[in-house]
Amino acid sequence: MEISKEEVEHVAKLARLEITEAEKEAFSKQLSAILTYVEQLRALDTEGVEPTATVLEQVNVVREDKARPSLPVEKALANAPEQADGFFCVPKILEER
Amino acid sequence: MSLHKLTLHELQEKFTKGEVTAREIVSAYSLRIKQVEPKVKAYITLVKESAMAQAEALDQKLKSWRRTMPLMGMPLAIKDNICTEGVLTTCASRILGAFVPPYDATVIARLRGQGYLLLGKTNLDEFAMGSSTENSGFGPSRNPWNLSSVPGGSSGGSAAAVAADECVAALGSDTGGSIRQPAACCGVVGLKPTYGRVSRFGLVAFASSLDQIGPITKDVTDAAMLLNVIAGHDPLDSTSANVPVPDYTKALKKKDVKKLKLGLPREYFAEGLDQEVERAVREAAEELKKLGGEIKDVALPATDAAIATYYLIATAEASSNLARYDGVKYGLRSKQTKDLLEMYMKTRQEGFGPEVKRRIMLGTYALSAGYYDAYYGKAQAVRTLIRRDFEAAFQEVDLLVTPVMPTPAFKLGERIQEPLQMYLSDIYTISANLAGIPAISVPCGFSKAGLPIGLQILGRPFEEETVLRGAYAYEQATGWRAKRPNIR
Numbered sequence: 001m002e003i004s005k006e007e008v009e010h011v012a013k014l015a016r017l018e019i020t021e022a023e024k025e026a027f028s029k030q031l032s033a034i035l036t037y038v039e040q041l042r043a044l045d046t047e048g049v050e051p052t053a054t055v056l057e058q059v060n061v062v063r064e065d066k067a068r069p070s071l072p073v074e075k076a077l078a079n080a081p082e083q084a085d086g087f088f089c090v091p092k093i094l095e096e097r
Numbered sequence: 098m099s100l101h102k103l104t105l106h107e108l109q110e111k112f113t114k115g116e117v118t119a120r121e122i123v124s125a126y127s128l129r130i131k132q133v134e135p136k137v138k139a140y141i142t143l144v145k146e147s148a149m150a151q152a153e154a155l156d157q158k159l160k161s162w163r164r165t166m167p168l169m170g171m172p173l174a175i176k177d178n179i180c181t182e183g184v185l186t187t188c189a190s191r192i193l194g195a196f197v198p199p200y201d202a203t204v205i206a207r208l209r210g211q212g213y214l215l216l217g218k219t220n221l222d223e224f225a226m227g228s229s230t231e232n233s234g235f236g237p238s239r240n241p242w243n244l245s246s247v248p249g250g251s252s253g254g255s256a257a258a259v260a261a262d263e264c265v266a267a268l269g270s271d272t273g274g275s276i277r278q279p280a281a282c283c284g285v286v287g288l289k290p291t292y293g294r295v296s297r298f299g300l301v302a303f304a305s306s307l308d309q310i311g312p313i314t315k316d317v318t319d320a321a322m323l324l325n326v327i328a329g330h331d332p333l334d335s336t337s338a339n340v341p342v343p344d345y346t347k348a349l350k351k352k353d354v355k356k357l358k359l360g361l362p363r364e365y366f367a368e369g370l371d372q373e374v375e376r377a378v379r380e381a382a383e384e385l386k387k388l389g390g391e392i393k394d395v396a397l398p399a400t401d402a403a404i405a406t407y408y409l410i411a412t413a414e415a416s417s418n419l420a421r422y423d424g425v426k427y428g429l430r431s432k433q434t435k436d437l438l439e440m441y442m443k444t445r446q447e448g449f450g451p452e453v454k455r456r457i458m459l460g461t462y463a464l465s466a467g468y469y470d471a472y473y474g475k476a477q478a479v480r481t482l483i484r485r486d487f488e489a490a491f492q493e494v495d496l497l498v499t500p501v502m503p504t505p506a507f508k509l510g511e512r513i514q515e516p517l518q519m520y521l522s523d524i525y526t527i528s529a530n531l532a533g534i535p536a537i538s539v540p541c542g543f544s545k546a547g548l549p550i551g552l553q554i555l556g557r558p559f560e561e562e563t564v565l566r567g568a569y570a571y572e573q574a575t576g577w578r579a580k581r582p583n584i585r
Contacts, residue, residue, distance in 0.1 A: 008458070015416060015461040016423070017454060018442035027458055033517050034459060038405035041475050044482065051477030052484060054306045054336070055292050055533030055558075061335035075199040079427035088425055091437050 001035040003028055100125035101262040102581070105171060105319035108265050112170045115163060119152035119170040119214065126172045126216060130263050133584050138238045139248075139258035141177045142185045143217040148172065151214055167322055169212035174264035176255050177218035178225055179310065180299035181205050184215065188301050189233040190223045192422050192429045192448025202299020203334065204268060204310050204327045211326060216264050220254030223450045224419065225275055225303045227251050228522050231513050232452040239509075240282060241582040242548055246506040249279030255313045256283040261584055266314045266323055270300055272307045273407055274501070274526025277538035280313055281501035281551020284540045284582070286568070287313045288320045291558045292533035293338035295324075296331030304414035305336070307407075307530040316578055317539060317569040321345035324561065340559050348562035349569045355389030357567065360494035364400035365525055371504040377542035377550040378500045381571060385498065388570045393494055397486040400528065402479050407527040408520055409463050409476035416460030422448060455516060480531050487532045491557045496567050500525050501551035505544040525553060535561045539568040540577040549577075 008027045012019045019027065073086050082089040100108065100122060111117045127145050134140060155170055175181060178188045180198035182205075187193045201209065208215075222232035230238045230253030238253045240246040241261040248257040252269030256279035259267050269276040271289035280287025288311045295310045302308065312323035324345050331337040361382055366375060386392050424430035424444035431443035449457070463472035490497060502522055512519045529536040534555055541552035552571065556564040572578065 003462070007462075011458055011462045011465065014465060015457050016420075016438070016441040016445060017449075017457060018446035019454070023451075023454070027455065030455060030516055031459060031462065034408065034520075035462075035472075037517055038409055038472065038476075041402055041405050041409075041479055044399070044402055044479055046475065046478035046482065049478045049481050051474060052480040052531075053477060055484065056336055056338070058335075063332065071199055078199060079196055081424055081428070081430035090425055091434065091440055093437055 001032060001039055003031045003035060101129040103265070104315045105266045105322055109167060109171060109322070113165045119155040120149070122170060122172055123149050123152040123214060126264065130216070133261050134263060136239060136244055136584055137241055137257050137261045137263065138236065139219055139254045139261060139263055140174065140217040141187055141189060141220050141235055141254070144184055144215055148214045148216055155212055166211040168208055168326055170214060172214045172216045172265050173208065174216050174219045174255055174258045174267040175205065176221055176252050176267070176269045178221060178270060178301040179205060179268060180301070181215065181218065184218065186218065186301070187235070188224050189221045189235055190448065190450065190453070191234045192444070194234070194429065196427055198299070200299065203296035203331045205299065207326050219252070219258050219267060222251035222253070223453050224301070224415070225251040225270055225272055226415070226452050226456055228274070228278060228519055229507070229512070230254060231509065232450060234450050237509060240506050240548070241584050242284060243506070243546070244584070245508055246548060247282065247509055249282030249506060251275040252313060253279045256280050256285055256287065259283070259285045259313050259315060260582060266312060266319050268310055268327070269313045270308055270310050271530065272303050272411060273530050274523050276311045276313060277501050277526050277536060277551070277553060278523070280538040281549065282506035284549030284577070285313060285315060286317055286320050286540070287311065287538045288324060288561070289529060289536050290324065290328065290561055291338070291535045293336055294535070294559065294561065295327050296329070296334040296337045298331055298333040302418040304411040305418065306414060307411060309530070317565060317572050318346065318349055320537070321349055321565050338559070343562060345562060345565055348565045351566060352570050352573050353389045354385055354567055354570050357390050357496060357563070358393055358494040359385055359390045359567070360393050360395035360490055360497045362395050362397040362400070362490065362497055362499060364397050365499040369503050369524070370500060373544045374500050374504060374550050378498070378552055381541040381552045382498050384574055385567065385571055388574055395490045395493055395497070397490060397528070399479065399482040399486050403483055403528045403531060404520055404524055406476045406479045406483065407523070407531060408459070409472050410480060410531070412456045412460030413463045413473050414460070416457045416464065419453070419457055452516070483528055484532045487528070487534060495556070495563055497555040499553045499555070501538045501553045502526070505546070505548035505550055529555055534558055535564050537564050537568045539572055541571070541575070542577065543580070
């Protein structure tokens, strides 16, 4: 399985990951090698085999919809790269008209 | 008397009897860390001052009240992907380089409830992705047995700290072997519990259906003691199992494996297994036979597919879990960005190291439109085949006995350029995570070059007691633990 540089660029964008020219080259080679290796799975017959997403027996775990103690605002914001007035700050998303 | 040489249960006994104070314990470990840490580099963060303050407070309290709990006053090291309130938790990543968790992981809350002493946070491959600690954003740790060899990974810092007597015991996490493989490399004991046995709340997620926290210790008794404290249901982790927790130290009464059937899976003794490792593991199986076990050949036919399955499922889950590092709520944010998309992309470019990026890329690809069924869906179906193999094997035997890794610890730098080669060294450990079963690594000898070799014992889900019993009987009969590394 060959992964072209263009495909690497596409996947990097999906992953919200900026990558350099050198990384494109390297990922193209390394991902091609890894995907070639994983192609061996095709040889296994999995017709009618249920997929395993988790080994657990329980399906949904629910709890009562009751308010519980939670982190105070200052603590929740303490690691934020940028904050103001009790909010997280991000670059402007919507343009002004 | 060198306190740092004692096991957890030996130190605990002395402390309970009042023969040693918490202050003396912290002093002894501070000195030991000062002596060997510059060579071993097991820790990312040391908190000796707060450990001393805690120790003094504890000694003060115990003056009037001398009833202790099993981990009271015990100096532990914690892998740096487990959240510790108020103490830096970096995951060995630049993206979390300054992250101070506002809460404790459940395992930490339980240790704190017993009055344990936190010595520091240990090194790992970035976000636990790797088998050598060379992927750490803060430089690799070294193997105490040979400083030019890797300590294994991803919990390499925890295993090295235990082996070098820089803590009495440690916690690690295991997604594909990250507790057992470094334990084998460093000649200590490492236990990956059944999936769901230990709460993952506060463990920074890598691959949520595979991750599990467990002990890395100087001997099997210590592993049972630590598991006693961290195991159990947690309402904060919906994947933690509501299964009663036995006293695991009671599993260590017998010192034999009479009436137990032990299976040697033939696929684990095939091509690629180093001769010295094979000999050590086969001799260990003979020893278990002498201890009363019945040895049987068993088959796990889907073993060859395990690595491919694992690296699709683990990377798919990782690509989703690591989407949270966006520079908004915590962690690094790139400085020069003009809009939101660029902020995401540059933050992640600057914050993640090469292996993490590679796995995010692989996982994103495996989940992307047009490839989902062929890669991720297929891997999930093969995961079922791997589980069925174990279910069938455990109809015939009670435990499986295998190597932990195909070779002893390799040299630093030897495999870092070849990601696929590095992945292949996980062949014997990843299936336990895919199947969710418990497995332990216990020392079973040394290579000619003087590097430790590990024996892996795997059991049925929630049968940690049987796994511990097998490991304990073997450990007591052989005494590999008597040999300690000479760090130079």
